[in-house]
Amino acid sequence: MHNRIGLTCDCSTIEGRRQAYHSFIVVEGAFAYLRDNTATKATIGNSTIVDVSMECAGMLERLMLAQTQECVFENTIAKGSTFGVCTKISRQASLYYEGKVAALNATPLDQHFDKIWMSHVQLKAVLFYAEACYREDVEAVQVSGGPTGLQGELQQLHDLRRVNHELFVQTEELLQKEAAKYGHFRSQFGSKWTMPRSTTLTNNLQD
Numbered sequence: 001m002h003n004r005i006g007l008t009c010d011c012s013t014i015e016g017r018r019q020a021y022h023s024f025i026v027v028e029g030a031f032a033y034l035r036d037n038t039a040t041k042a043t044i045g046n047s048t049i050v051d052v053s054m055e056c057a058g059m060l061e062r063l064m065l066a067q068t069q070e071c072v073f074e075n076t077i078a079k080g081s082t083f084g085v086c087t088k089i090s091r092q093a094s095l096y097y098e099g100k101v102a103a104l105n106a107t108p109l110d111q112h113f114d115k116i117w118m119s120h121v122q123l124k125a126v127l128f129y130a131e132a133c134y135r136e137d138v139e140a141v142q143v144s145g146g147p148t149g150l151q152g153e154l155q156q157l158h159d160l161r162r163v164n165h166e167l168f169v170q171t172e173e174l175l176q177k178e179a180a181k182y183g184h185f186r187s188q189f190g191s192k193w194t195m196p197r198s199t200t201l202t203n204n205l206q207d
Contacts, residue, residue: 014078021071028064031057050112059103066096066124073131083135090131097125116167122160129153 035057050056073089103109104118133153182195 014075017071017075017078021068021075024064024068024071028061028068031061031064035061050108053108055103055106055109056112059100059109062096062100062103063121066093066100069093069096070128073128087132087135090128090135094125094128094132097121097128101125116171119160119163119167122156123164126153126157126160130157 035054069089069092073086073093076086076089100121101118104113104121130153185195
């Protein structure tokens with residue numbers, strides 16, 4: 001619930017950023033508690049329940065930390081802080097997202113979450129790294145790993161562009177299939193088919 005509150009806050013305002021920050025902090029604490037106290041007991045027989053496992057709770061804790069750091073970054077930009085300060089904060093947000101990517105690529109989470117979500121998290125990591133590089137002074141280059149680090153991130157951007165294009169094509173195909181199924185059932189059952197139109201259900205994806 002607090003995570004949803006944080007996501008719906010208007011972060012273009014000081015009060016919105018404050019509310020989002022505190023909401024994410026509350027959720028981060030909940031996942032930390034789950035990881036340390038409850039996740040160790042989340043088993044059925046010899047199998048671990050992935051959704052409440054230590055790995056999943058730890059990954060979600062890092063997600064909340066990353067979203068909290070986003071709020072700090074946006075507030076720093078709004079206050080007109082120096083490039084050096086903005087660089088450090090955006091790079092930290094990138095590191096939190098990179099930690100989440102690492103967790104999603106490891107067992108048991110690597111087969112548990114949708115690839116589109118993974119791509120979104122990777123994009124966030126690269127985005128905040130790019131924010132750090134944009135404010136590029138000597139300190140920023142050092143924090144980001146120097147020229148070698150920049151070359152690695154540019155390659156990652158290239159790879160992500162390819163992956164995102166593949167996911168876009170797959171999503172577009174799924175939307176077309178969904179629309180075709182809706183048309184088939186609509187023609188078969190007529191007015192008895194009361195499900196919402198396919199385009200209504202998938203409107204956000206199409207936008």
